[in-house]
């Protein structure tokens with residue numbers, strides 16, 4: 511654009527390809543960097559290069575890591591009897607953020623989606639079967655998304671779990687703070703079906 | 711965080727310092743880069759480095775540029791008889807985006823703000839006075855923000871304009887699509903005072 515510069519236009523064009531960043535906010539971010547946070551530019555450039563080179567997948571659970579094993583698989587303080595299967599690292603981090611889980615994870619890096627041509631080959635099931643065969647495992651929790659694809663993926667992958675292990679699904683129901691009149695029918699129906707004894 | 715990696719944490723921490731990016735969206739952007747747009751990471755790193763090194767200020771109008779003069783000052787197709795004074799490159803780009811102006815600009819890179827210790831020294835007035843002394847200039851438009859600081863800045867800088875030049879202020883009034891009942895009193899008051907003949 512007139513009044514801009516080629517380097518500025520380039521940064522704006524790249525930022526626009528990131529999630530949640532429209533043309534206006536891409537320009538605002540680029541100008542904020544150039545005019546007020548210039549020292550951040552080489553720092554961010556270096557961090558991007560380092561992450562691009564260093565980050566790969568854990569050889570045991572498929573989570574993101576920088577060594578052979580991720581920080582959870584190498585921690586030694588996690589409960590190895592429970593394995594939680596998630597679709598993505600973002601889902602893993604959300605569960606960690608809840609501080610409600612001390613077991614381990616397996617990250618599928620996707621879900622089955624026949625319409626998009628995503629079949630079982632994409633889900634790293636060889637690695638999962640190795641993990642499922644480890645000694646001491648007692649329970650497998652499916653924490654895939656509550657979408658058609660997430661449910662189908664849980665169903666499909668559950669068939670790989672060896673006999674004798676407990677297989678569970680994270681609870682579906684009304685979200686904390688959720689107001690019934692604004693919830694969709696299927697969430698509410700599932701919440702009624704899954705009712706539990708009132709804690710008092 | 712457990713389950714994350716040092717390089718990922720570093721990118722997230724840097725992204726959070728950018729405008730409009732909270733912790734959740736910083737993580738979403740970082741994971742999107744790592745998992746789906748990995749080829750963008752070195753491209754963005756390079757663009758940041760290049761912009762950091764190349765971008766400086768136009769020697770004539772103080773806008774951002776990569777050579778001695780910005781793309782507007784070096785265009786040869788702009789009306790040099792009109793000079794529009796703005797606070798920032800973002801304001802300049804917004805006016806360019808409106809396609810309503812063919813003159814030239816001067817970018818103050820800020821506004822007077824005594825409470826924040828920002829005085830006239832910050833506004834590159836030496837450079838502005840050089841521009842104001844150029845032959846052929848006929849009108850100076852003040853397009854500073856319609857804030858206390860922007861108005862005070864326009865008042866202060868207007869005193870530097872040589873006699874004989876027309877001095878104007880961009881119109882204040884109700885925005886296009888603005889509904890009167892939702893506008894603040896001062897905008898509405900200004901719009902009534904500044905009323906013009908109905909175009910038919």
Ligand SMILES: [Zn+2]
Pocket residue numbers: 568569570571572573579580581582583584
């Ligand atoms: Zn791992």
Ligand SMILES: [Zn+2]
Pocket residue numbers: 768769770771772773779780781782783784
């Ligand atoms: Zn210029």
